[in-house]
Amino acid sequence: QQQVKQSPQSLIVQKGGISIINCAYENTAFDYFPWYQQFPGKGPALLIAIRPDVSEKKEGRFTISFNKSAKQFSLHIMDSQPGDSATYFCAAKPRNQFYFGTGTSLTVIP
Amino acid sequence: GAGVSQSPSNKVTEKGKDVELRCDPISGHTALYWYRQSLGQGLEFLIYFQGNSAPDKSGLPSDRFSAERTGGSVSTLTIQRTQQEDSAVYLCAGQVNTEAFFGQGTRLTVV
Numbered sequence: 001q002q003q004v005k006q007s008p009q010s011l012i013v014q015k016g017g018i019s020i021i022n023c024a025y026e027n028t029a030f031d032y033f034p035w036y037q038q039f040p041g042k043g044p045a046l047l048i049a050i051r052p053d054v055s056e057k058k059e060g061r062f063t064i065s066f067n068k069s070a071k072q073f074s075l076h077i078m079d080s081q082p083g084d085s086a087t088y089f090c091a092a093k094p095r096n097q098f099y100f101g102t103g104t105s106l107t108v109i110p
Numbered sequence: 111g112a113g114v115s116q117s118p119s120n121k122v123t124e125k126g127k128d129v130e131l132r133c134d135p136i137s138g139h140t141a142l143y144w145y146r147q148s149l150g151q152g153l154e155f156l157i158y159f160q161g162n163s164a165p166d167k168s169g170l171p172s173d174r175f176s177a178e179r180t181g182g183s184v185s186t187l188t189i190q191r192t193q194q195e196d197s198a199v200y201l202c203a204g205q206v207n208t209e210a211f212f213g214q215g216t217r218l219t220v221v
Contacts, residue, residue, distance in 0.1 A: 006152075032208050034208070034209070034210075036210075036212075041214070042214060043201055043203070043212025043214050043215055044153070044201075044203075044210075044212050045212065046209050049208070089152070089153060091210075093208065096141065096160055097158055097160070097166065098143065098203075098205065098210050099155075100145070100152070100153045100155070101152065102151075102152030102153070103151070103153060
């Protein structure tokens with residue numbers, strides 16, 4: 001059973017555009033929602049994270065939007081660049097264990 | 111990254127052989143995960159170790175797969191009688207508080 005559902009599976013965006021990746025969850029015990037970025041040949045690495053007491057967190061061109069009532073959260077990449085091309089994973093965590101989404105392959109076209 | 115080492119980085123094995131993959135996190139990683147990532151695919155959860163608790167083995171795809179974590183640190187994932195569908199990148203992650211630190215993975219190819 002997939003605890004965190006992620007979409008789309010793949011995404012192609014023009015340079016300068018906005019990339020949006022969505023995730024949804026059911027378990028209300030989740031209290032921490034990170035996003036991980038993975039470049040080819042590397043392990044995923046933490047990009048940005050949010051807790052459910054805020055609705056938005058912004059770090060540079062990356063923003064997490066969080067909708068607690070809908071149990072959804074999304075990653076927005078503003079002014080997308082070719083260097084952002086990677087696989088992105090959302091995750092959710094209750095007290096202990098991480099649960100990861102299935103990933104989104106983002107390609108930013110120059 | 112951040113103190114998680116995996117070995118070997120690449121492993122080619124013949125179908126039917128057993129393989130052992132090693133994960134070496136730094137001390138302080140309270141939990142340890144194994145994931146499998148097939149080419150172009152997402153993270154498939156395999157197993158989770160947390161302290162002295164019984165591991166969560168719910169993701170292991172068959173009884174050919176097993177893992178152990180010795181002394182709360184080093185972990186070994188063993189695949190017996192490897193099959194071609196086992197070919198994938200096997201990722202290990204150590205958890206420190208709210209962050210998971212992934213190793214670079216072991217690319218397993220079964221020929």
